[in-house]
Amino acid sequence: MDPKLDLLYRLADDQLILGHRNSEWNGLGPILEEDIAFSSMAQDKLGHSLALYTLLHELGEAEPDTVAFTRNAPQFHCCQLVELPIGEYDFSLTRHFLFDHAELLRFEALATSSYEPLAQVARKLRGELKYHALHANTWMKRLGTATEEAIERMQNALNFTLPYALGIFEKTEAEAEIISSGLFIGEDELRSRWLESITKVLSQTALEVPDILALTPVAGGRYGQHTEHLQPLLDEMAEVFRLDPTADW
Amino acid sequence: MYGSASTHDLPTTAVTGLENEDPILLAEFEARIARGEKIEPGDWMPALYRKQLTRMIEQHAHSEIIGSLPEGTWITRAPGFRRKMAQMAKVQDEVGHAQLLYSAAETLGKTREQMLTDLINGKSKYSNVFNYPTPTWADSNVISWLIDAGAIVNQLANAKGSYGPYCRALDRICAEEAFHLKYGHDAVVHMATGTPIQREMMQAALNRWWPAIMTFFGPSDKMSVHTEILMRWKVKMASNDECRNQFLDMYVPKIWEIGLTLPDANLRKNEETGQWEFTEPDWEDFKRVINGDGPCNAERIAVRRAAEENGAWVRRALLTPKTQYVRPLA
Numbered sequence: 143m144d145p146k147l148d149l150l151y152r153l154a155d156d157q158l159i160l161g162h163r164n165s166e167w168n169g170l171g172p173i174l175e176e177d178i179a180f181s182s183m184a185q186d187k188l189g190h191s192l193a194l195y196t197l198l199h200e201l202g203e204a205e206p207d208t209v210a211f212t213r214n215a216p217q218f219h220c221c222q223l224v225e226l227p228i229g230e231y232d233f234s235l236t237r238h239f240l241f242d243h244a245e246l247l248r249f250e251a252l253a254t255s256s257y258e259p260l261a262q263v264a265r266k267l268r269g270e271l272k273y274h275a276l277h278a279n280t281w282m283k284r285l286g287t288a289t290e291e292a293i294e295r296m297q298n299a300l301n302f303t304l305p306y307a308l309g310i311f312e313k314t315e316a317e318a319e320i321i322s323s324g325l326f327i328g329e330d331e332l333r334s335r336w337l338e339s340i341t342k343v344l345s346q347t348a349l350e351v352p353d354i355l356a357l358t359p360v361a362g363g364r365y366g367q368h369t370e371h372l373q374p375l376l377d378e379m380a381e382v383f384r385l386d387p388t389a390d391w
Numbered sequence: 392m393y394g395s396a397s398t399h400d401l402p403t404t405a406v407t408g409l410e411n412e413d414p415i416l417l418a419e420f421e422a423r424i425a426r427g428e429k430i431e432p433g434d435w436m437p438a439l440y441r442k443q444l445t446r447m448i449e450q451h452a453h454s455e456i457i458g459s460l461p462e463g464t465w466i467t468r469a470p471g472f473r474r475k476m477a478q479m480a481k482v483q484d485e486v487g488h489a490q491l492l493y494s495a496a497e498t499l500g501k502t503r504e505q506m507l508t509d510l511i512n513g514k515s516k517y518s519n520v521f522n523y524p525t526p527t528w529a530d531s532n533v534i535s536w537l538i539d540a541g542a543i544v545n546q547l548a549n550a551k552g553s554y555g556p557y558c559r560a561l562d563r564i565c566a567e568e569a570f571h572l573k574y575g576h577d578a579v580v581h582m583a584t585g586t587p588i589q590r591e592m593m594q595a596a597l598n599r600w601w602p603a604i605m606t607f608f609g610p611s612d613k614m615s616v617h618t619e620i621l622m623r624w625k626v627k628m629a630s631n632d633e634c635r636n637q638f639l640d641m642y643v644p645k646i647w648e649i650g651l652t653l654p655d656a657n658l659r660k661n662e663e664t665g666q667w668e669f670t671e672p673d674w675e676d677f678k679r680v681i682n683g684d685g686p687c688n689a690e691r692i693a694v695r696r697a698a699e700e701n702g703a704w705v706r707r708a709l710l711t712p713k714t715q716y717v718r719p720l721a
Binding site: 173207383 | 456459460463465466467468469470471472474475476479480482483486487489490493528578581582585586588589694695697698701702703704705706707708709
């Protein structure tokens with residue numbers, strides 16, 4: 143695949159699927175303020191994915207609605223982390239923390255991409271992502287230093303989620319060209335920045351951080367290999383759209 | 392959305408309890424309201440006023456969070472980016488309204504936690520329309536347009552009431568509802584003027600929702616409990632029938648304009664009286680549903696209960712041993 147398309151699909155699909163998942167917190171949050179916060183972040187992520195699908199469309203791919211609402215799981219390039227069900231708040235918060243740190247650093251780096259249309263989008267999105275990371279940090283520090291119960295839950299969530307989070311940085315065949323053409327700094331560099339960034343926050347909690355690089359990443363998502371959770375999500379997302387794909391909804 | 396005739400289950404004994412109030416303070420209180428002044432949280436107020444307002448604002452808040460559920464289930468299925476993002480933003484607003492309203496109710500002395508506990512234990516009610524199902528995307532559009540429209544009629548009236556914190560919350564809520572109305576109308580128009588599948592979906596949804604919409608403002612004034620004192624205290628600002636008539640006046644022509652029909656052969660405006668005539672809603676069914684026996688009562692409360700139970704550990708973690716409930720000032 144063309145390196146630009148390869149990179150854009152990964153970015154856009156991650157944002158779409160996590161935005162969709164975060165929106166499922168409507169009505170279910172532990173406090174109303176968190177329903178509202180997850181909805182805000184979901185709306186941002188949907189907006190980000192739309193901006194990226196629009197870039198893809200400008201490169202000759204189908205319309206954003208068609209790309210988002212008609213593909214099946216094997217055609218998606220998101221990491222498996224984003225497709226997991228929302229679970230309980232400890233998992234959703236931990237996923238949000240681990241993902242959005244990577245996302246903020248990714249878009250900060252993309253702000254100087256050699257592909258100017260993407261650099262422009264990145265400069266706009268990084269401002270929003272800063273707030274997503276801030277939100278995650280606040281809650282990680284609060285719950286990660288609170289009751290025994292909360293610390294235990296957050297520790298379990300962290301242990302469970304980290305291998306999936308490493309899947310964010312799964313490389314594709316286009317990786318070398320992506321780096322050499324100046325499109326992006328590359329996944330290894332991003333991962334090392336991410337590690338530093340999350341460790342700084344986690345060190346202010348009572349949580350124990352394992353040797354993250356020694357963990358086996360849950361990979362495959364970038365190549366269309368997904369958990370059993372993605373296809374049902376896509377079926378639900380397209381349920382109305384597919385009733386009449388010619389219709390203007 | 393979503394506050395409706397939240398006061399329709401006010402007790403019939405609305406005038407009891409006043410004999411214990413200081414007559415001079417009561418007279419001053421009523422004179423202030425008659426002059427159009429707002430009552431603020433720290434001001435003297437009769438116990439009955441506090442009780443009725445707490446109940447009313449609390450029910451309105453519950454209607455917002457329970458009301459976010461039937462539309463919320465369509466966020467993940469909304470067709471296309473534009474609708475998906477708008478649906479999310481719209482439903483998020485409703486949860487925000489609940490947050491505002493719980494804060495307004497808290498100024499009267501009841502905590503949010505206690506209100507939510509009363510909700511899931513069935514002690515406290517919410518707008519009855521949310522006990523009906525939304526089996527299609529078009530049902531969600533009907534709520535966005537017409538239930539929100541009904542709520543605006545009701546809330547614009549109540550925003551002129553006497554309790555300061557509630558009025559200020561309603562002003563902010565109405566400003567957002569105005570956008571919801573545009574969103575809902577736009578979605579309904581797209582369906583009603585779209586492909587045959589879309590038109591059929593929309594008409595079916597409207598047929599399903601019309602009986603519930605007709606009960607939205609509560610029972611007919613003929614059957615209503617004595618509310619004279621609530622009107623005098625500007626707790627209740629317009630009668631159920633006044634609100635219903637205003638709603639029909641504003642929206643029936645708009646519904647007909649886009650080629651949809653309404654499932655009531657008797658629905659017409661009497662040009663002489665200016666009043667709408669219609670088949671009397673089934674108030675026995677209304678009572679049955681509001682008392683817990685509707686198609687979705689159990690499901691709605693179960694979702695809320697699960698959210699409260701699953702999130703309890705987070706709330707416990709946020710409390711330090713020294714944390715105490717502090718009543719908001721306004």
